[in-house]
Amino acid sequence: MNQPQAPRWAKTLLRWLHPENTLEEVEGDLDELYAYSVQRFGKRQALLRYLLNVATVLPPFVPRRRGNKKYEQSFSHSPDMLKNYFKIAWRNIVRQKAYSILNIAGLSIGMACSILILLWVQNELSYDRFHTRAGQLFRLTCTAGDFKTAVSAAGMSGGLQSELPQITSGVRISKLIPMLFEAGEKKVEEKRVFYADSNFLEVFSFPLLAGNAATALKDPGAILITEEIAEKYYGNRDAVGKTIRINNKDNFTIAGILANTPSNSHLQFDVIIPMKTMAKWDWDLKNDTWGNFNFYTYLELDEKTAASASARQKLTQQIGKIFKDRGQTIQVDFQLQPLTDIHLHSNLQIDLPGHGNIQYVNIFFVVAIFILFVACINFMNLATARSERRAKEVGLRKVVGANRHQLVFQFLGESLIFSFLSLVIAIGIVFLLLPVFKMLTEKTLAIDLLDGKLLLSLIGIAVLTGLLSGSYPALFLSGFAPVKVLKGKLRVAGGNLLFRNALVVTQFVVAIVLLVGTAVVYKQLDFIKKRNLGFDKSNLLYLPMTGELGAKKQTLKTSLAQNPLTENFTVISDMPTTLATGTTDIVWDGQTIRNQIVFPSLDVDENFIKVFKSQVLAGRGFDRAFSGDSSNYMINEKAMQIMGMNLGNAVGKSLNFGDDKGTIIGVVKDFHFKSLQYAMEPLILRLNKWGGVVMVRTAAGSNEQTIKALEKINQELNPAFPFKFGFLDEDLDNLYRSEQQMGSIFNLFAGLAIFISCLGLYGLSAFMAEQRTKEIGVRKVLGATVAGVVGLLSQDFLKLILIAIVIASPIAWYAMNKWLQGFAYQTTLEWWVIALAGLMATGIALFTISFQSIKAALMNPVRSLRSE
């Protein structure tokens, strides 16, 4: 039946203005009424009525039908739908096992790495923040020319406090002084011992477990020890009031037990002795000198000054002025180093050992992020590569009414499930690896899952990873056009392929940069270790002159000379690893202005040149034949240059060292007496009149016997003190410990980054091979060789890796050059290092791909072509 139709414009008006949610039924009703009216009243009448009816259902007259919530609700949030999402996600994980394992393995290893690194970073950043007034504490440091040092003079703390009201209190701490402790049967040398002012415990927040904090450190005959020491010597913590004998000489009472030093404190100690004890014999303390820099001074500022940089700036200027007013003539600038900066931002000489480096913290933080990113890329790549498998599902979902944001929600949710699953595994890995990592970093790291902050950041990492890795697949998959997908005509778009390739390139850029980094760090370490120090460091055995050895120097020398094993010896004041002296108080022939350069000095005896195998370039070494040598000096080349002399005229010039007038008798070839991180400094050699360390050059292969011989000598001359010895080359190697640590950590993470990248590559190559099964079948039928097919499959990836090498090279070159600049003596960064890293990455990648490509190439074409 041909229904009469109402005018179009009226319908358009209706559609345009009538509320949308009742439009359908109203339009239908009106049409029906119109048809009825036409039948009953005729066309004209019907039209009039129709228009009237339309008018009555247009806006001012028609109420909007209130939406019934039940119908408006979005399906994506209903519990049934959520359940369905979980079910589908789970089925996908289970059905594509290999793919899921690759994904979860990559993500969880990446996360575990990041968690480990972040734990380390967090530990590094937490140093010295546990003190209640950490923000108000500063260390007084000074700079004289290029020489920056952490020590200051003994009189400054008290003197400055009395003159400057901004300073509320000050604490002095001596350098670490190893001492022999004895209680009952136990007799051990403790290294972590220093003297401290009596307000040490008020300024710093080191908890005292037993004893009175107010009176501790006030009595010069009483000391504080840590729990660990108490247990070591007395078997329990109940040691207050007991006596302990130090250096086989003085008896001290235990005034209190301190908790073990927190690992994140730059002050690491086992025993604290009151400064008053030291004041009995120390010249610096007795005279409150401002001229000798031998103590660490910590100042507490009032809150206002501490908070403002300009106020602190002013304070340092005032300190400089007061310093000058005290009649000090050397040019020294003072700095206030915030307590919390000491661990990471300190590059001072004569500092307490065990500092971190903010550069390494930054580097590792970036590395952590990159590794996580590489893992995310894996996920993205595999998810988009496999998108064809999900395409039908997406199409069907869209057909039954899913809109795009529901699909995005679904896929993001799936990647979140992956990332949380990985987080759980990652935490397991962290627990497993933590002991190894602790050994590598030599830190007490712990993961405490009950700590809310940590838990939050872990969840943060998981959410971030999930969102990041899920974002691209979610947007990509949800954009499929249902008609195309369901017709089975999905062609993976070129744009997608490009993006995926870019991701692979990024992964390999990161991996190659890390590889180059590892190579350069090791090369630099090797360079430092193998560098000619200017003396022969191998087979140098040392014996510090502790206890009675100092007093029995002549007897010691005689007994050493009598034994052929030890006869090649010298006595020097400081080890080349710990040399921490320096003075500007030097006057030489032809000097025009007062010297401002710090000259370190070393006291050596007549055998020094021979034992150390260093070279005298001009003049002669110290010699017993010349009686006046005790007031003669040797200098190194650097000192010679600074003094403006040359090899021809230096010998015979006069040189005043402090108050001691003397003559230069020889110039020694520059040798490294400090860590290679510092550039060569000038050095003055004096004749050793007191003692220090006995260095013995052992014959190759006779170390064991020599040690035994030394032990015997020590036993005879110094029975109260235990025998102590060491090898110089080992100590020298220890100077580069933090670099070595960095090297091994870098190595570990570079390896992991490559491993994760390869997981992704493996998945991708498997997918590619699978996609091209038919193509390979046809090629084989037409006569392609296995090698040809493998080459075909590898070549796509090879291109990507070559691009990655091109991109990574300048980045790695720039970054590593920056790092090397921190060293005074650098290895060269040669092109072959980068080439080698590239080659390695290529090799590893090709090896990974080969599994799948060879498998695909070997497949019988009958099987792949039969199904058609």
Add this chain to the structure above:
Amino acid sequence: MRRTYLGEFEELVLLMIAILDGNAYGVTVSQEIEQQTGRLVTFGAVHNTLIRLEEKGFVTSELGGATTERGGRRKRLFKVTTLGKSAMEDIQQLRNKLWKLMPDDTLKLSGL
């Protein structure tokens, strides 16, 4: 129970829905009113009243299935709820009660 106010036209529409018994929608309600009372009503009035009745809870509605009539557009079919039923009964009872209270001759007078 809450006393609900039902306007005259609302009551009429409600009665029509009850009469139509499951086949009540905009068109049938308008036609029924026209046939039973002879009043010509605009569609808008019926539509608005239906919406209002539903908001008050006297009727519920659901969209019927799509058919080939009306170009496949669905109808919104209305049904009286229990609340609507009891409201109608209330009105009826009240009326009956009031009628019974009326003196017998009043109507006769007015009938004159």
